[in-house]
Amino acid sequence: MKAGELAQPLPTVRLxxxxxxxxxxITAHGLPGIAVLSEDGRPVTVLPAADLLRALVPGPVLDDPSLARVLDERTADRCAADLARRTVREVVTKKDRLASVDADATVVECAALMARTHSPAVAVLGRAGGDLIGLVTAGHLLEVLLPEA
Known part of the structure; x- marks a missing residue:
């Protein structure tokens, strides 16, 4: 099976x-991350859901997790409101190139790239690094790779 057959046309966001x-x-579609496009519509990176969680949690709590116990629900609501004021560009921590394959890549190539780049998904691009066809998520790839019980 090739990446082009596995690619799912999932939603994207811009920087x-x-x-x-x-x-x-991400939550509406149950995704581990979402593809990020540049202003001209070219794929840039995958934004993992974990990066959004990191953006929600106040810095001092990231440094000292024991502080999380003293935060109340109102503080959590303010954290979510803060996320609305930030752009995707501000929360992307993975500044390296997009984990991508062409449509002819094999399942093993996709898995190796995800493992090497710690990406929850790889973008499947058209010929010669063209347009985004869709994403192959780690969960979908595991479904294909694992034998049925």
């Missing part, structure tokens, strides 16, 4: 979109 919109798309 200047709201980080909250990205989070909502």
């Amino acid at each position: 200047d979109d709201s980080a909250l919109d990205a989070a909502r798309l």
Whole structure:
């Protein structure tokens, strides 16, 4: 099976979109991350859901997780409101190139790239690094690779 057959046409966001919109798309579609496009529509990177969680949690709590116990629900609500004021560009921590394959890549090539780049998904691009065909998520790839019980 080839990447082009596995690719799912999933939602995307642009660098200047709201980080909250990205989070909502990820949750609505049950995704481990979302493809990020540049202003001209070219794939840039995959924004993992974990990066959005990192953006939600106040810095001092990231440094000292024991502080999380003292935060109340109102503080959590303010954290979510803060996400609405930030762009995808501001929360992307993975600044390296997009994990991508062409449509003819094998299942093993996709798995190796995900493992090497720690990416929850790989983008499947058309010929010669062209347009985004879709994403292959780690969960979907595991479904294909694992034998049925």
